[in-house]
Amino acid sequence: MVSHKLEDVAWQIAPFFAGKLSVKGVAAFGNGNVNDTFLVSVGVADEGGFILQRLNGRVFPDPAAVVANLRVVADHILHRLGQAGASTGRRWEVPVPIAAHDGLDFFVDQCGAYWRAMTFLANGESSDMVRDEHHAQEAGYGLGRIHALLADLDPARLVVTLPGFHQTPMYLKHYQKIAASAANHENAAEVRHCRRFITERLAMVGVLEDARSQGKLVVRPIHGDPKIANILLDKETGRAMAMVDLDTVGPGLIHYDLGDCLRSCCNPRGEEAAALNEIRFDIDLCRAILTGYMLEAGYFLTANDRALLYEAVRLIAFELGLRFFSDYLEGDRYFTVRYPGQNLSRAMVQFQLTASIEAREDEIRTLANSRF
Numbered sequence: 001m002v003s004h005k006l007e008d009v010a011w012q013i014a015p016f017f018a019g020k021l022s023v024k025g026v027a028a029f030g031n032g033n034v035n036d037t038f039l040v041s042v043g044v045a046d047e048g049g050f051i052l053q054r055l056n057g058r059v060f061p062d063p064a065a066v067v068a069n070l071r072v073v074a075d076h077i078l079h080r081l082g083q084a085g086a087s088t089g090r091r092w093e094v095p096v097p098i099a100a101h102d103g104l105d106f107f108v109d110q111c112g113a114y115w116r117a118m119t120f121l122a123n124g125e126s127s128d129m130v131r132d133e134h135h136a137q138e139a140g141y142g143l144g145r146i147h148a149l150l151a152d153l154d155p156a157r158l159v160v161t162l163p164g165f166h167q168t169p170m171y172l173k174h175y176q177k178i179a180a181s182a183a184n185h186e187n188a189a190e191v192r193h194c195r196r197f198i199t200e201r202l203a204m205v206g207v208l209e210d211a212r213s214q215g216k217l218v219v220r221p222i223h224g225d226p227k228i229a230n231i232l233l234d235k236e237t238g239r240a241m242a243m244v245d246l247d248t249v250g251p252g253l254i255h256y257d258l259g260d261c262l263r264s265c266c267n268p269r270g271e272e273a274a275a276l277n278e279i280r281f282d283i284d285l286c287r288a289i290l291t292g293y294m295l296e297a298g299y300f301l302t303a304n305d306r307a308l309l310y311e312a313v314r315l316i317a318f319e320l321g322l323r324f325f326s327d328y329l330e331g332d333r334y335f336t337v338r339y340p341g342q343n344l345s346r347a348m349v350q351f352q353l354t355a356s357i358e359a360r361e362d363e364i365r366t367l368a369n370s371r372f
């Protein structure tokens with residue numbers, strides 16, 4: 001939840017990015033778990049607005065790198081979209097950084113926090129839960145589109161903004177370090193369940209990193225956080241039109257993205273679901289997502305890519321559960337919480353989802369090897 005005090009700061013910062021236009025309004029925007037986001041309206045008539053964001057300095061050690069990556073990605077995508085013959089006949093957009101008054105792509109406030117602005121994509125709709133198969137197919141298309149658009153960008157041009165992000169063994173190591181001393185004894189039954197759930201799955205934790213070091217999977221530019229809320233649909237056509245939240249864009253495995261997109265979009269109850277017994281991995285949504293993805297990016301999937309798709313979705317759901325649980329044990333230092341115990345509930349949801357993914361292993365493997 002964004003505090004009123006922070007909104008006041010946003011009011012003070014917004015003019016630095018507004019150029020000659022006057023700031024009309026500043027309102028908290030979206031449900032991100034990490035940064036603080038505002039929609040700024042500007043101008044005298046209906047001159048639109050822009051997104052203003054305070055980057056979370058505890059999460060991103062080098063906020064200037066996050067901003068620099070967005071510039072590289074936006075330039076690359078705009079260039080690709082402008083090339084002759086590039087049109088797919090569909091709207092596709094990318095948030096573009098807006099420079100501050102001094103020409104820099106960020107503004108540092110008195111507390112040392114980094115603020116940045118980017119274009120607001122009009123008529124875009126975001127949702128925290130997948131609505132139906134059509135929505136899922138569009139989400140898959142969106143991920144495929146951005147992978148295809150970034151496929152010819154040298155990953156070395158992107159800075160790693162979060163070292164080790166999606167390298168599950170690193171999260172496990174951290175968990176093992178803190179778990180022994182964590183003194184959180186409320187919700188003891190749930191805590192015991194999570195601990196046991198993790199212990200039973202130690203063997204699979206290195207599956208993607210091992211495949212990467214054996215040369216079975218290659219590093220490409222990836223989005224890093226392709227959950228359903230980050231895939232915008234055009235309000236009028238209902239079709240995917242952009243992927244937002246490019247903070248974690250960087251060199252990585254497309255399996256991190258595919259795994260994350262599938263674990264997010266095939267869970268119709270969403271990440272904050274209250275009724276655990278309703279959490280399941282929906283195989284029809286999975287088929288829809290892969291259908292949409294393959295339309296755009298199927299051409300570059302190798303046999304190894306397909307062979308490790310099941311492992312990816314299982315692992316990334318598990319990893320997110322592990323991250324939420326570790327954060328709960330550490331007193332909620334990373335993910336924003338709106339009530340005590342929220343990170344534990346989120347972990348329970350992801351572990352329940354992981355179990356459901358495991359129960360559908362054969363069907364997921366069959367889909368991963370299908371031609372759509």
Ligand code: GN1
Binds near residue numbers: 035059227245320
């Ligand atoms: C965080 O801030 P947001 O909601 O875009 C997190 C993702 C998680 C996601 C789960 C930088 O993303 O990795 O999958 O929450 N981003 C970071 O909702 O850690």
Ligand code: MG
Binds near residue numbers: 034225245247248
């Ligand atoms: Mg994010």
